[in-house]
Amino acid sequence: MLEKLEFLLALAREKHFGRAAEACGVTQPTLSAGVKQIEDAFGVLLVNRGSRFRGFTAEGERVLEWARRIVGDARAMREEVLALKHGLAGRLRLAAVPTALPMVETLTTPFRARHPNVQFTVLTRTSTEVLHLLDNLEVDAGLTYLNNDLSGRVSAVPLYRESYRLLVAADGPLGHRDQVTWFDVAQVPLCLLTPDMQNRRIIDQYLRETGVEPTITLESDSMIVLYSHVRTGRWASVMPSRVAAMLGLTDVLRAIPIVGADTSYTIGLVAPAREPMMPLTAALVAEARRVAVLLAD
Amino acid sequence: MLEKLEFLLALAREKHFGRAAEACGVTQPTLSAGVKQIEDAFGVLLVNRGSRFRGFTAEGERVLEWARRIVGDARAMREEVLALKHGLAGRLRLAAVPTALPMVETLTTPFRARHPNVQFTVLTRTSTEVLHLLDNLEVDAGLTYLNNDLSGRVSAVPLYRESYRLLVAADGPLGHRDQVTWFDVAQVPLCLLTPDMQNRRIIDQYLRETGVEPTITLESDSMIVLYSHVRTGRWASVMPSRVAAMLGLTDVLRAIPIVGADTSYTIGLVAPAREPMMPLTAALVAEARRVAVLLAD
DNA sequence: TTGATTGATAGATATTTTCGATTAACATGT
DNA sequence: ACATGTTAATCGAAAATATCTATCAATCAA
Numbered sequence: 001m002l003e004k005l006e007f008l009l010a011l012a013r014e015k016h017f018g019r020a021a022e023a024c025g026v027t028q029p030t031l032s033a034g035v036k037q038i039e040d041a042f043g044v045l046l047v048n049r050g051s052r053f054r055g056f057t058a059e060g061e062r063v064l065e066w067a068r069r070i071v072g073d074a075r076a077m078r079e080e081v082l083a084l085k086h087g088l089a090g091r092l093r094l095a096a097v098p099t100a101l102p103m104v105e106t107l108t109t110p111f112r113a114r115h116p117n118v119q120f121t122v123l124t125r126t127s128t129e130v131l132h133l134l135d136n137l138e139v140d141a142g143l144t145y146l147n148n149d150l151s152g153r154v155s156a157v158p159l160y161r162e163s164y165r166l167l168v169a170a171d172g173p174l175g176h177r178d179q180v181t182w183f184d185v186a187q188v189p190l191c192l193l194t195p196d197m198q199n200r201r202i203i204d205q206y207l208r209e210t211g212v213e214p215t216i217t218l219e220s221d222s223m224i225v226l227y228s229h230v231r232t233g234r235w236a237s238v239m240p241s242r243v244a245a246m247l248g249l250t251d252v253l254r255a256i257p258i259v260g261a262d263t264s265y266t267i268g269l270v271a272p273a274r275e276p277m278m279p280l281t282a283a284l285v286a287e288a289r290r291v292a293v294l295l296a297d
Numbered sequence: 298m299l300e301k302l303e304f305l306l307a308l309a310r311e312k313h314f315g316r317a318a319e320a321c322g323v324t325q326p327t328l329s330a331g332v333k334q335i336e337d338a339f340g341v342l343l344v345n346r347g348s349r350f351r352g353f354t355a356e357g358e359r360v361l362e363w364a365r366r367i368v369g370d371a372r373a374m375r376e377e378v379l380a381l382k383h384g385l386a387g388r389l390r391l392a393a394v395p396t397a398l399p400m401v402e403t404l405t406t407p408f409r410a411r412h413p414n415v416q417f418t419v420l421t422r423t424s425t426e427v428l429h430l431l432d433n434l435e436v437d438a439g440l441t442y443l444n445n446d447l448s449g450r451v452s453a454v455p456l457y458r459e460s461y462r463l464l465v466a467a468d469g470p471l472g473h474r475d476q477v478t479w480f481d482v483a484q485v486p487l488c489l490l491t492p493d494m495q496n497r498r499i500i501d502q503y504l505r506e507t508g509v510e511p512t513i514t515l516e517s518d519s520m521i522v523l524y525s526h527v528r529t530g531r532w533a534s535v536m537p538s539r540v541a542a543m544l545g546l547t548d549v550l551r552a553i554p555i556v557g558a559d560t561s562y563t564i565g566l567v568a569p570a571r572e573p574m575m576p577l578t579a580a581l582v583a584e585a586r587r588v589a590v591l592l593a594d
Numbered sequence: 595t596t597g598a599t600t601g602a603t604a605g606a607t608a609t610t611t612t613c614g615a616t617t618a619a620c621a622t623g624t
Numbered sequence: 625a626c627a628t629g630t631t632a633a634t635c636g637a638a639a640a641t642a643t644c645t646a647t648c649a650a651t652c653a654a
Contacts (some may be wrong), residue, residue, distance in 0.1 A: 001371070002298040017601055032602065042378045052600050052653040059381050066374035074298070077363035081339045084308055084356050243644055316634055325614055329632065348620040349631050 002074055005067040007034040008046070012064055013136055015053050031049060059131050061128070069274070072137050075096075076278040083279040089117035092280050095130045097141035098223050099199045100267050102246035103159065104143060106295070107269070111287045118280060124221065134272055140281045141271040157288040158268040160295045162240040164254040167247075170232030175212070179257045186212035189236040191226045194219045202265060203238050203286040206258075221227070242295075268292075298338075299371055302364040304331040305343070307362055310433055312350050335360070358386070362483035364572070371432050373575040375408040380576040389577050392427045393419060393440035395520050395534070396496045397542035397564050400456065401440060404566070408584045415577060424495040431569055437578045440570040447496050454585040457592045459537040461500070462552035464544075466530030475553045483509035488523045488534040491516045498533050499562060503555075539592075544560065565589075 009018035011031070021031035027186050039046050046060035049054065051226060056064060079090060097102055103125075104122055125133065130142035134154060146156050166185055168175050173188040186207045193200040207214045216233065220226055227247055228234040241245075242254035269288040303472060307317035308328070315441055316398055318328035335490045336343050344350065345355035352360060376387060392530065394399055422430065427439035431451060443453050463482055465472050470485040483504045490497040499517075524544055526532040536544075541552035566585040568578050 019600090025336055026642095027644060028601070029603080029645085033642080036602090042375065042382075043379055049601070051649080059378050062377055062381065066370060066377070070370050070374070073363060073367050074369065077360060078339065080359055080363070081341055081356050084359065085339075085341055160542070189479070196585060239611095315630095323611095325632070326634080329634090333633090348618080348633095383599080421630070507599085577622055 001038075002032040002071065004038050005071050007031050007066055008038065008060075009066045009136065011035065011047070011053070011273045013138070015055075017053060023248060032231065063290040068135065068137060072272065072274060075137070076274070076276070079280060081277045084113070084171060087117060088115040088283055090280055091119045091121055092141070092284060093121045093139040094123065094135045094141055094143065094277045095125045095139040097127050097199065097267075098124055098193055098197060099144065099162065099243055100143035101223055101268070102243045105246075105285070106291055107143075108227055108288060110290050110291065111112060111284060115283060118283075126196050130270070134270065137272075141269055141276065141284055143267065143269055146266045146270070147269045153273060154287070156243070156268050156270045157285055157292060158266050159288060159292050160266045161266050162199075162202075162236050162242070163264070164206070164256055164258050165244050166236060167227075167230050167239050167244050167253065167255050168236040169230070169252050170254050172233050172251075173236060177255060177256055179259050181210075182206045182258060183210040183212065184257060185238060186210045186214040188236050189215045189217040191218040191229045191235050192216055192218070193223075193226070194221050197221065197238075209267060299333075300432075302368050303329040304328050305357075305364045306368060307432065308332065308344070308350070309353070310435070312352075313386060314350060324521055329529065330442055337528075338344065349456065361370065361414045365432065365434060369569065369571060372434070373571070375572070376575045376577060379406050383496050384414060385412040385576060385580055386419055387577055388416045389438070389581060390418045390436040391438055391440065392422045392430045392436040392561075394424050394427060395490055395494060396459065397440035397539055398482055398520055399540045400564070402543075403588055404440075404581070404584060407588065408581060411448065411582060411584070413579065415580075417584065423493050427567070431567065438581055439566065440566055443563045443567070445544070450570060451567040452570045453565050453567045454582055454589060455563050456459065456585060456589050457539055458561045458563050459496075459539070460526050460543050461503070461535050461555045461560070463533060464536050464541050464550065464552050465533040466527070467551050468549075468550050469490045470533060471553065472551060474553055476556050478507075478557050479503045480507040482535060482555060483507045483511040485533050486512045486514040487514055488515040488526045488532050490520075490523070491518050492506075494518065495503055524532070534535075 007024055008269065011017065014020040017031055018028045021028040025032060029089050035047060038126055042059070042063070044059045045057050046063055048055050048057055082089065094104065097143075101122075101124060108120055123133075123139065125142075127144045130144045131154070133139040134142055142154075143159070146158055166174060167190075174180055174184055177184070182234045184267070192203060195201065195204070218226075218229060223243070226237045226239075228236045231253060234251060238258070239255070241255060241257075250256055262272075269285060271277060271285055276282070277285065302319055304317065307320045310315065311317040311320055311401060314326045314328055321328060332344060339356070339360070341356045342354050344362055345352050345354055379386065381427045391401065397417070398421060405417055420430075420436065422573040427436075427441045430436040430452070431439055440456070443455055463477050464469060465485075467473070471477055471481055474481070489500060489589075492498065492501070515526060520536075520540070523534045523536075527534045528550060530549060535555070536552070538552060538554075568574060568582055573579070574582065
């Protein structure tokens with residue numbers, strides 16, 4: 001029955017019987033039969049089908065929520081037993097918003113020193129995608145903005161607050177300044193993240209308030225792309241100060257404080273709000289609490 | 298796999314492969330194979346076996362805790378779906394300490410008025426047994442003393458506080474008094490619950506403090522036995538006032554307040570501290586909160 | 595209408611599960 | 625020491641279940 005519940009989760013992810021089956025490593029008829037079996041067991045339709053997948057029924061949504069919980073607990077059980085046997089080991093799957101990526105290291109390095117047998121998978125996602133992946137048990141924890149929406153669904157550990165800097169070559173536009181305003185920033189051509197990223201939306205907000213229409217010369221979902229462009233000395237970008245520091249400032253590259261940006265956006269570790277947590281996740285949360293102290297201003 | 302976890306729960310209950318198998322409706326080899334299968338899946342021994350059951354290993358205890366949780370959630374899921382389909386229906390299994398038995402009705406009557414398709418099973422147990430049954434998912438809720446031990450394992454709704462009365466015939470010993478002391482009570486021969494009951498231990502405590510060695514003429518685990526003896530006019534007992542009131546006082550039978558018993562023992566509804574609860578349990582807890590208001594002094 | 599996509603269905607084949615019978619390992623009492 | 629009873633593991637056969645391949649029916653898009 002547990003396997004059938006996993007079928008449901010896959011179906012919710014993929015919204016497609018064939019792909020869900022593939023994700024589960026079975027054929028499509030097998031997955032169809034599995035879903036039908038749960039439906040028969042409850043005597044209720046869970047999935048609306050026309051000749052294609054049309055979402056879940058009300059009952060299906062409820063079952064889905066329970067399935068997430070039950071499957072999550074089953075995995076936690078498995079992991080806990082293995083941790084008892086071999087010590088903490090396994091793979092921690094993380095999803096982080098792009099601006100948090102350079103901070104992942106501050107978490108993983110001390111963690112791995114403590115638990116050498118743990119491996120990591122780190123994905124870049126938008127803040128909404130991070131929460132979605134968490135909900136669907138596709139990652140164990142996320143690094144994202146703590147401000148909005150993530151009501152009670154997750155437990156969060158604040159790590160640091162973003163304050164923004166203009167990243168630019170010393171001989172580039174505004175490169176000689178000791179500080180700039182958002183009005184100044186809005187004058188120069190910028191490399192920024194794509195608009196689906198929360199960081200970009202925050203920066204857009206600041207820029208919009210200046211009343212000037214900024215020029216976004218280059219958009220990317222990759223921080224490395226932004227960084228490598230700025231390094232040439234011909235482009236500028238806006239990054240959280242910690243990210244700028246982490247990227248390593250040469251003498252040609254400067255991170256100039258932007259004044260007048262007092263709104264603060266906290267970034268932190270988020271994990272499924274289940275008690276007890278999976279051992280690896282619990283250990284990561286513990287590490288995050290330690291790191292948070294070190295990062296505190 | 299879910300079924301296998303139920304095997305584990307049964308084994309924890311029965312501490313015997315054969316009986317556990319019977320409880321699950323399978324043969325002993327089937328249950329043995331099921332347990333071994335979980336062990337193989339985790340690569341860990343869960344049960345200490347000699348030629349007989351010798352309890353669980355450390356890993357086994359952990360798995361057992363998860364199994365309780367997972368199996369409980371699976372049942373909650375099932376019940377919730379059925380509730381969506383047919384409205385609230387099914388069987389609520391309750392366990393109550395003997396002195397709470399007469400109060401069960403104050404819960405079940407309004408509950409059934411609201412949800413006519415719900416059936417009840419009510420068991421009499423000691424307070425420790427009530428908690429044990431709750432832990433093992435053998436009952437959905439309990440009525441017991443809220444004072445001690447039940448740390449965070451259960452969520453509780455206080456219902457009322459016990460204050461004690463001497464139950465005696467008007468022409469029996471002390472029958473003419475308007476109030477008595479515990480010292481008085483200790484002089485007369487009493488019918489009380491057996492010493493494994495918390496109520497009895499509480500009353501023993503009061504009696505002991507008088508310095509007098511009381512005579513317990515009759516012990517029983519049944520309130521009806523005590524009551525029927527007192528009704529004859531030849532015996533006396535000590536009961537919580539609400540219980541005395543519930544039993545219906547004729548003109549021959551009096552419930553005389555016992556003064557100097559200021560320690561209060563709260564009785565309430567306890568349910569597994571899981572969120573979300575099973576729908577039936579949640580509805581019962583809601584009912585308990587309403588009833589608690591009515592019962593408030 | 596044609597072609598492509600999607601999920602249900604049917605039938606054959608594997609796999610797993612379950613059971614009854616038996617056995618091995620211990621206790622317990624004589 | 626020995627017989628006896630209890631308990632759980634083991635074995636082999638039968639039953640139940642799961643999975644696969646192939647195919648079909650419905651729907652959608654051109």
